Every structure is written in C-alpha cells, then in structure tokens.
Amino acid sequence: MDELLEETSELAEIVIHSYTYTIDTLGDTSPLRMYKSVYCMQYSYSHQPDSIFKYIPQRNSKYGWVLFAHQDSILSQSSLHQGFWPRVNDTVFVFFDFQGEISLFGRELTLNRIQLWSPYQNSSWTTLFYACAPFEQDNSGNFNPGFLMGQKEKAKEKGYDLASVFYLLISRKDLDEIKSIRTKPK
DSSP: OHHHHHTEEEEEEEEEEEEEEEEEEESOSSSOEEEEEEEEEEEEETTEEEEEEEEOOOSEETTEEOOOOOEEOTTOOOSOOSSOEEOTTOEEEEEEETTSOEEEEEEEEETTEEEEEOSOBOTTSOOEEEEOTTOEEOOTTOOOHHHHHHHHHHHHHTTOSEEEESEEEEEHHHHHHHHHHSOOOO
C-alpha cells in the first residue's frame, strides 16, 4: 500500500455517470465467451457536479487488466471481490496516480469506515494488500484462512503490520488526512 500512496497524485470523491463498453472474446472459443470491458467512464467530482470528465482505462495497466465490466455496490451481494467497477450513480473515492491512471476505488461502508478495492484483475485473481496503520484488514472476501495466515507472515517479514485479501479498510478521518495531501487545487 505504501507504493500506491506514493504514486497517488490525487485522491478525490467522484460520482459515476456512465460507462461505455467494448465487447471482448476471452478464453477458448468453444463455446464463444463474450464479456463487456470498460472502455470509458464518465464522472464528476462531488464538489463539481456540473463538470463531466472522461476516464479511459489502460488495457494493460501496471495495476492489472481491465477485462470485465463487472459492477458492484455496497447493496449487492456479489461474490466477485476483485476487478469490479462502481455502479452508475455511486459516489466513491478514487485514487489517481501521477499518469492519471486509477489505482483504487473506495466506498463508504459506515460513517467512519471506507473499504478500498482494485478495479483490475491479475493473473492470480486475488488482490493482496500489505499495509501498516492506519489501514486495517478486511475479512469480507471470505478467503482461505490458511492462505491469509501465510500472507500475514509474508507481510510481517517485509515490515508491514497486516495483509488483507481483496479489500482494505481505513477510517474516514484517516482517509480525509490522506486526501488533504493528495487533492488537486480547485
């Protein structure tokens, strides 16, 4: 998580307005499997609702791949824990790196809890976060406890406090502190 924060040029709260999709053919062709892939996301900053911006994700990002256009929200009970994008009309936090690429999304679970996740897939189909306070582990992904224990040990060996699979938690206060440092001037 340290690297993602160092690479974050902007942390903002945005509202998702729409998506444009492409159709991709994945996997073997018998039977033909077709999936929607996010081509473009239109959004506005929560403090500038009248200005609409476009984001076109890199097909092969340094963060992973934008293969599917799965969408989720706090209200859904999706079993998909990685590589999903917020639903239209969701208000979410977004982390942009110095190249303008989105690295993470965040959603408010409660008044004081923000859940962070990656909108990208990777070859292991598992997003791992190694982090220190103020971040906290999130167990909502229902992952194999043995695997998680092994990851916690690896995290400690690398100097981190915790390992978390799929999601990471942070308090609203701590996220606001990070946001105050990583917000572009209005």
